[in-house]
Amino acid sequence: MAAARVPFYYRMTSGIxxxxxxxxxxxxxxxxxxxxxxxYQIRIENAGNVAARLMTRRWLIHDEGAIDTVVEGDGVVGxxxxxxxxxAHEYSSFCVLxxxxxxxxxxxxxxxxxxxxFDAAIPRFLLSTEPIADSLA
Numbered sequence: 270m271a272a273a274r275v276p277f278y279y280r281m282t283s284g285i286x287x288x289x290x291x292x293x294x295x296x297x298x299x300x301x302x303x304x305x306x307x308x309y310q311i312r313i314e315n316a317g318n319v320a321a322r323l324m325t326r327r328w329l330i331h332d333e334g335a336i337d338t339v340v341e342g343d344g345v346v347g348x349x350x351x352x353x354x355x356x357a358h359e360y361s362s363f364c365v366l367x368x369x370x371x372x373x374x375x376x377x378x379x380x381x382x383x384x385x386x387f388d389a390a391i392p393r394f395l396l397s398t399e400p401i402a403d404s405l406a
Contacts, residue, residue, distance in 0.1 A: 276290070276291070276394075276395070277289065277290045278290075278392040278393070278394040279392055280389075280390045280391070280392040281316065282387065282388070282389040282390045283317065283379075283387045283389060284315060284316050284317020284318065284319070284321075284354075285313065285314070285315060285316070285317065285321065285352075285377070285379060285389040286312075286313075286314045286316050287311065287312070287313050287314075287377070287389055287390070287391050287392065288311070288312040288314075289309055289310070289311055289373075289391065289392060289394040290309060290310045291307055291308070291309040291373075291394050291395065291396055292307065292308050292309070292310075293305070293306075293307055293396070293397065293398050294306040294307065294308055294363070295398075298398075300369070300398075303334065303367045303368075304365055304366075304367070305365065305366045305367070305368065305369050305396075305398060306363060306364075306365050307363060307364050307365075307366065307396045308361060308362070308363045308364075309361070309362060309363070309364065309373070309394065309396075310359065310360075310361045311345070311359065311360055311361070311362070311391075312357055312358075312359045313345075313350070313352065313357060313358045313359075313377065313389075314352070314356070314357040315352035315353065315354050315355065315356055315357070316354075316355075317354060318354055319354070319381045319382055319383050319385075320351060320352060320353045320354065320381065320382040321351070321352055321379040321380065321381045321382065322349055322350070322351045322352075322379065322380050323344060323345060323349055323350050323352070323358070323377050323378070323379055324343070324344070324349055324377075324378045324379065324380055325341065325342065325343055325344070325377070325378040326340075326341065326342060326343075326344065326345055326375065326376070326377050326378075327339065327340070327341045327375045327376050327377075327378075328340040328341075328373055328374075328375035328391070329373065329374055329375055330364060330366075330371065330372075330373050331371050331372045331373070332366040332367055332368055332371040333366075333368035333369075333370045333371055334366065334367035334368025334371075335366070335367045335368070340375075345358075345360055345362075345377070346360045346362060348360075364396065366396060369397065369398040369399070370395070370396065370397045370398070370399075371395075371396045372393050372394060372395050372396055373391075373393070373394055373396065374390075374391055374392065374393035374394070375390075375391040376388040376389060376390055376391055377389045377391065
């Protein structure tokens, strides 16, 4: 039996490439109780020519079983990584939904060493308890 493929989603904004890989955690979930746990791995890579620091994050979490949620805050998992050209930062986090499907998307606010500022888009990625077809990822 072949291993399940984990879809990935990516987007490039102003030289910053953001890749997301979501995974359903069946062993941590309680479907009968309306708890569906997903983890996601994020890779933030500076493919541009100017160093930049990730200052803040903004997430929109859509849960088919509840209202949409916005999460905002400083940095990612307690850090505000400074990325020189060619450097990357990776982290993992999780999300608990009340339904077996939903999605997340958002942005990271960056300040470049040359003083410019921009928001790098986090691609919308599907959270689903069912395998995702290759054409959707």
